[in-house]
Amino acid sequence: MKIAILPGDGIGPEITAQAVKVLNALGESFELESADVGGAGYAAHGHPLPQGTLALAKAADAVLFGAVGDYKYDALERALRPEQAILGLRKELGLFANLRPAILYPELAGASTLKPEVVSGLDILIIRELTGDIYFGKPRGVRECPDGPFAGQREGFDTMRYAEGEIRRIAHVAFQAARKRDRRVTSVDKANVLETFQFWRDIVTDVHKEYQDVELEHMYVDNAAMQLVRAPKKFDVIVTGNMFGDILSDAAAMLTGSIGMLPSASLDANSKGLYEPSHGSAPDIAGKGVANPLATILSAAMMLRFSLGKAEQADRIENAVKKVLAQGLRTPDIYEEGTTKVGTEQMGDAVLKALG
Ligand SMILES: NC(=O)C1=CN([C@@H]2O[C@H](COP(=O)(O)OP(=O)(O)OC[C@H]3O[C@@H](n4cnc5c(N)ncnc54)[C@H](O)[C@@H]3O)[C@@H](O)[C@H]2O)C=CC1
Ligand SMILES: CC(C)CC(=O)C(=O)O
Numbered sequence: 001m002k003i004a005i006l007p008g009d010g011i012g013p014e015i016t017a018q019a020v021k022v023l024n025a026l027g028e029s030f031e032l033e034s035a036d037v038g039g040a041g042y043a044a045h046g047h048p049l050p051q052g053t054l055a056l057a058k059a060a061d062a063v064l065f066g067a068v069g070d071y072k073y074d075a076l077e078r079a080l081r082p083e084q085a086i087l088g089l090r091k092e093l094g095l096f097a098n099l100r101p102a103i104l105y106p107e108l109a110g111a112s113t114l115k116p117e118v119v120s121g122l123d124i125l126i127i128r129e130l131t132g133d134i135y136f137g138k139p140r141g142v143r144e145c146p147d148g149p150f151a152g153q154r155e156g157f158d159t160m161r162y163a164e165g166e167i168r169r170i171a172h173v174a175f176q177a178a179r180k181r182d183r184r185v186t187s188v189d190k191a192n193v194l195e196t197f198q199f200w201r202d203i204v205t206d207v208h209k210e211y212q213d214v215e216l217e218h219m220y221v222d223n224a225a226m227q228l229v230r231a232p233k234k235f236d237v238i239v240t241g242n243m244f245g246d247i248l249s250d251a252a253a254m255l256t257g258s259i260g261m262l263p264s265a266s267l268d269a270n271s272k273g274l275y276e277p278s279h280g281s282a283p284d285i286a287g288k289g290v291a292n293p294l295a296t297i298l299s300a301a302m303m304l305r306f307s308l309g310k311a312e313q314a315d316r317i318e319n320a321v322k323k324v325l326a327q328g329l330r331t332p333d334i335y336e337e338g339t340t341k342v343g344t345e346q347m348g349d350a351v352l353k354a355l356g
């Protein structure tokens with residue numbers, strides 16, 4: 001089985017190295033091949049998603065991705081900016097279903113900025129549609145404003161759109177996932193204001209007719225943001241569009257203690273997938289050896305479970321993560337008094353040792 005390793009920028013290489021170390025210790029005969037992506041792809045090959053990298057991702061059985069983005073490339077034309085690499089991979093590989101499980105490990109109840117009683121026992125699954133919405137809609141750009149009080153000035157514009165089939169397939173993913181959990185889906189939209197999301201609501205309601213054993217609730221995104229910090233445990237599965245899912249999953253990350261704890265799987269229709277932490281390249285801490293590698297290591301576990309058919313190896317990794325947390329080891333983002341502060345590499349080594 002071939003795994004493409006795309007470390008990317010910022011903390012990407014540091015955290016990916018820890019996950020690779022763990023994968024290599026499993027005793028499996030995986031073939032791991034690395035390639036440049038993001039700013040690293042641009043620097044080495046003049047493009048954030050070089051042809052060779054895309055070809056490797058397509059040929060591999062699964063992709064393990066670090067993160068992309070570096071402020072020094074923010075002035076480049078958009079097509080060459082590092083973020084286009086991850087957007088391009090999602091589009092090119094048809095990775096429309098992004099699963100972001102927000103689970104609170106009991107040992108981290110005090111690491112969350114929310115009261116322990118609000119978050120303890122938290123286990124929610126955010127399902128974010130990943131290849132549509134305003135992130136991909138066209139037309140977009142900067143043009144002359146055609147009317148209104150600012151007519152004649154420049155205006156920026158993007159297009160929010162969702163095709164019926166795009167909504168149907170992500171709704172099916174959500175209802176099917178709910179069947180393996182508490183059988184409750186909250187569809188998050190902005191149907192009170194946006195045509196796109198009234199349409200979203202209508203289609204999700206229609207798909208729900210096939211899943212009468214699952215409870216469906218609709219919620220506006222502003223309320224959902226509030227409920228996520230008020231009473232997050234009331235959610236089971238949240239399904240939403242690309243932009244709302246991007247924002248809500250970062251908020252949900254803090255329920256788990258840190259964004260450094262939130263893994264993700266981005267799947268196509270056949271469960272081929274790309275696995276990455278939910279966070280970005282964290283340029284503010286890059287190179288300091290302090291980034292939390294657990295979201296990436298847990299993403300590797302999701303890869304074993306969803307794309308490589310190695311559920312028992314996924315369990316081994318997840319149990320090892322529980323063990324190191326129980327041992328009191330913490331990177332600075334989840335550190336509390338009375339625990340032991342460790343760096344990125346030490347955390348990776350500890351997981352390796354705890355594999356059993
Ligand atoms: N999938 C991807 O590759 C993504 C890339 N980005 C890019 O990353 C760059 C930085 O974006 P930001 O908005 O700062 O978001 P970010 O997620 O990189 O960082 C936000 C904050 O969380 C902290 N953080 C993130 N991951 C951490 C970890 N593993 N351990 C400890 N702390 C961690 C960072 O230090 C920072 O203070 C930008 O260029 C952005 O476009 C952002 C999100 C996703
Ligand atoms: C480049 C961004 C769309 C990446 C991001 O923020 C995410 O996937 O969570």
Ligand SMILES: [Mg+2]
Pocket residue numbers: 246247250278
């Ligand atoms: Mg994001």
